[in-house]
Amino acid sequence: MTTNQLIQNIQKKKSFLCIGLDVDLDKIPPHLLQKEDPIFAFNKAIIDATHQLCVAYKPNTAFYEAYGLKGWKALEKTINYLNENYPEIFTIADAKRGDIGNTSSMYAKAFLEDLGFDSVTVAPYMGKDSVEPFLAFEDKHTILLALTSNEGAFDFQTKTVDGKELYKQVLETSKTWSNSQNLMYVVGATKAEYLADIRKIIPDSFLLVPGVGAQGGNLQEVCKYGMNSNVGLLINSSRGIIYASNKEDFANQARYKALELQQEMEAILHK
């Protein structure tokens, strides 16, 4: 998907919501455990109930890899279901990969070609040759970790190296890489106060912003400092939406939670 298609969909749906499909079999409604593929049954119900309210879905691959072959098959069924039924939705494989060049090429192939996701999250730590293989895919996007939502972000990302915080060096240096127009960046919603500085370095790039909901990030603050003229934000919530209920009504309850966020987004867009 091109960035323009994503922007058009945001305008049409009046939403820049991304729903995280982080499926934990201990948290899903017990009645689904009788199904042949409980993970896919859960995802399908959540997607069918919420797709009009969001522009992206983000399965975090850890929640599928944890269940071995069954989990990977459920991930494949989920992305195929999205691509076949809701092709306007932007899909993110949250896999946080990155390795030496030839290995990164294989990771890129796995998520962007074989599974057919629109984007994949990548760690910048191994540098240019570990990220460029992901950037080589046309109309696909590499979402680079810049400033993450967790406490550990302060261990390295905000440390000053050569007079500049490491996350700012990631932003600046990555702009010089081949096909850098295919880059988006992760900035945690819990770090909203950093967004004004971040926008000075990357005014036009899309940001994936997780941490609203269960991690306590504030949507209004994120938009105040992080929004650009194309919106430029994908705000993710996973547990705050998909585990709204673990009863028969789970998909409807997830829809209400997504609707709350979408309505808040629509009000912000109309300001």
Ligand SMILES: O=C(O)c1cc(=O)[nH]c(=O)n1[C@@H]1O[C@H](COP(=O)(O)O)[C@@H](O)[C@H]1O
């Ligand atoms: O790359 C991510 O999506 C990510 C980066 C980050 O800094 N913080 C963060 O929480 N995430 C992911 O975003 C999701 C957040 O989930 P909830 O806290 O349940 O909304 C999880 O899949 C995390 O792995």
